[in-house]
Amino acid sequence: MSGVEVRIRNMEFSDYRSLIGLWEGFSGNTLTGADSQVGFGEFLERNRSYCFVAELDRAAVGSVMAGYDSRRGYIYHLAVDGSLQGRGIGRMLMEAAEDALRNDGVEKAHLFIYTDNPAIEFYERTGWHRRTDIVVMSKVLIGDEFTGTRRDD
Ligand SMILES: CC(C)(COP(=O)(O)OP(=O)(O)OC[C@H]1O[C@@H](n2cnc3c(N)ncnc32)[C@H](O)[C@@H]1OP(=O)(O)O)[C@@H](O)C(=O)NCCC(=O)NCCS
Known part of the structure; x- marks a missing residue:
């Protein structure tokens, strides 16, 4: 990669604060209850081998959280x-995320993205x-009724 030395490494619980800072800057990455420190920790606990950080000069400059x-x-x-x-x-x-999923025998992955992203x-x-050929349907199971606004994936 031209000019900068970026290292891809597994995500750590201690990355939480800097990742929230990174994600808050993007409208395409809405933050929800699942992004509380507890929610982050639970996801990482279950899926740590599929979650990665791009690190430059010891700062987190990129992320992906994959789950299975x-x-x-x-x-x-x-x-x-x-x-x-x-x-x-x-x-x-x-x-990195796709390789980790593939290595565990995961045949297919999906993602949700707003149509204007x-x-x-x-x-x-x-x-x-x-x-x-697919329509995503959602139901709020805890909390307010679904309003159709950008609240979650
Ligand atoms: C999406 C995102 C992670 C891409 O990261 P990036 O480091 O810029 O992507 P890369 O440099 O690895 O690009 C890979 C390829 O995609 C293309 N690409 C990347 N972003 C693009 C864009 N917005 N429009 C068109 N092509 C794009 C690159 O040109 C490159 O193509 P090439 O390999 O044929 O030259 C980055 O734009 C981002 O953080 N977006 C905001 C957060 C977001 O919306 N995330 C998705 C939530 S679902």
Whole structure:
């Protein structure tokens, strides 16, 4: 990668504060109750081997949280610091997550993305297929009724 030495490593519980700071900067990465410190910790506890951080000079500059529900893989919170985008870091993070899922025999992964997020093109460039045969349906099980506003994936 040109100019900067980025290291991809497994995500740690101690990354929480800096990752929240990273994610808050992107409208495409909505933060919800699942992003509380407890929620983050529970996800990481179950899926640590599929979650990665891009580190530059000991700072977290990128992330991906993948999970496996024993049937399919799911991708959450892919993000790269705005000043470092376009240098291949997003691709490296996704390769790390996909390799980790693949190594555990996960056959297919899905992700949710808002229809107006430019990152759709990133995913298409990195081998993901846009589905037109599926509609996502959601039901709020704890909390307020679903309003259709951007609250969660
Ligand atoms: C999506 C994101 C992680 C991509 O990270 P990145 O480090 O800039 O991506 P890369 O440099 O690895 O790009 C890989 C390829 O995708 C292309 N690409 C990346 N972002 C793109 C965009 N917005 N539009 C078109 N192509 C894009 C690159 O040109 C590159 O193509 P190439 O390999 O053919 O040259 C980054 O744009 C981001 O953090 N976006 C905001 C957060 C977000 O919306 N995440 C998705 C939530 S579902």
